[in-house]
Amino acid sequence: MRETVPVVRVNCARCGGWDAARVVTTPDYELHIDAPFEVSSCRGCGHTYTSLRPDRTTLFTRFYPGDYLCYGGMSGVAGLIDRMRRDGQAAERAAMVGGYVAQRGRVRLLEVGCATGEFLKACRRRFGWEVAGVEPNRQLSDALIREGFPVVPSTLEDADVPAGQYDVVCLFNVLEHLWDPAYSLKRINCLLAPGGLVVVELPNFASPSRRRFGKHWFLYHLPRHLSHFTRQSLAGLMEECGFEEQGVRKQFRPTVNVLSLQYAVHDRTRSAPLRSLFSARNPALIAAGIMCELVQNRIGDSNILTAIFRKTAPVPAPVVSLLRERTP
Numbered sequence: 608m609r610e611t612v613p614v615v616r617v618n619c620a621r622c623g624g625w626d627a628a629r630v631v632t633t634p635d636y637e638l639h640i641d642a643p644f645e646v647s648s649c650r651g652c653g654h655t656y657t658s659l660r661p662d663r664t665t666l667f668t669r670f671y672p673g674d675y676l677c678y679g680g681m682s683g684v685a686g687l688i689d690r691m692r693r694d695g696q697a698a699e700r701a702a703m704v705g706g707y708v709a710q711r712g713r714v715r716l717l718e719v720g721c722a723t724g725e726f727l728k729a730c731r732r733r734f735g736w737e738v739a740g741v742e743p744n745r746q747l748s749d750a751l752i753r754e755g756f757p758v759v760p761s762t763l764e765d766a767d768v769p770a771g772q773y774d775v776v777c778l779f780n781v782l783e784h785l786w787d788p789a790y791s792l793k794r795i796n797c798l799l800a801p802g803g804l805v806v807v808e809l810p811n812f813a814s815p816s817r818r819r820f821g822k823h824w825f826l827y828h829l830p831r832h833l834s835h836f837t838r839q840s841l842a843g844l845m846e847e848c849g850f851e852e853q854g855v856r857k858q859f860r861p862t863v864n865v866l867s868l869q870y871a872v873h874d875r876t877r878s879a880p881l882r883s884l885f886s887a888r889n890p891a892l893i894a895a896g897i898m899c900e901l902v903q904n905r906i907g908d909s910n911i912l913t914a915i916f917r918k919t920a921p922v923p924a925p926v927v928s929l930l931r932e933r934t935p
């Protein structure tokens with residue numbers, strides 16, 4: 608049954624054009640909201656984005672429930688394992704950023720979408736950096752503020768953050784969620800000191816898994832993912848926003864193929880045994896997913912990329928958004 612969700616059609620945030628070719632239409636496979644959302648590619652500049660999306664209020668209130676997978680909140684053994692995974696990932700990310708700023712004495716770091724704060728905690732604990740965050744989920748931002756972290760409870764677009772104050776800005780699986788990525792990256796340019804770094808981790812639109820699974824590719828993640836980048840398209844947008852690429856790393860994320868397969872099978876059959884077999888809770892399927900991801904990363908593009916950029920030029924003021932919306 609089709610659920611009514613108020614949707615808007617938007618133009619290309621990068622060039623402002625409306626002429627775009629449809630790439631895919633999918634419902635929301637996570638909350639099973641069977642409304643159609645659409646990804647399109649701009650014929651003017653090539654930027655790929657979710658052109659048919661819920662309106663902004665509906666997106667943030669309806670599609671990010673309190674138990675959204677990135678907010679933690681699992682209990683029992685699963686919660687313990689998830690916390691260990693998050694802590695390990697945060698330590699790895701901190702060590703990677705540390706490799707780029709090792710020569711600097713004082714490091715002021717801002718994480719956009721800091722969620723449960725493991726990365727900020729790891730940076731402070733290991734390096735003693737001055738860390739801050741921006742996080743629109745009020746429950747998460749309040750918890751971090753209570754622990755003594757300066758976190759602005761807001762989206763980046765609306766956040767009141769001092770300009771020119773940061774040496775590093777990090778967005779781990781966040782850029783693709785932002786309503787207007789071009790405007791947000793120009794704002795990040797303003798927040799950074801000269802020569803500052805941006806670290807972006809995000810889904811790779813050039814992943815062979817996307818071609819293999821089509822609309823069931825987990826990292827379309829519609830309608831939460833609003834922009835879809837390859838290494839090249841990200842570098843192009845970043846260049847327009849005053850940044851130069853310093854390096855790219857492949858990330859290992861075996862659950863992407865498993866969840867994509869689960870979406871594909873669950874979309875085609877109502878058979879309980881089949882659904883149970885092709886479920887991300889099946890340890891055998893997870894083991895197969897690990898093997899598949901290892902081979903894929905070895906020979907081709909990964910599902911997730913981390914790219915590091917340096918600010919090479921300030922963006923001209925005023926920074927304005929080219930994004931417009933209209934009734935479809």
Ligand SMILES: [Zn+2]
Nearest residue numbers: 619622649652
């Ligand atoms: Zn465009």
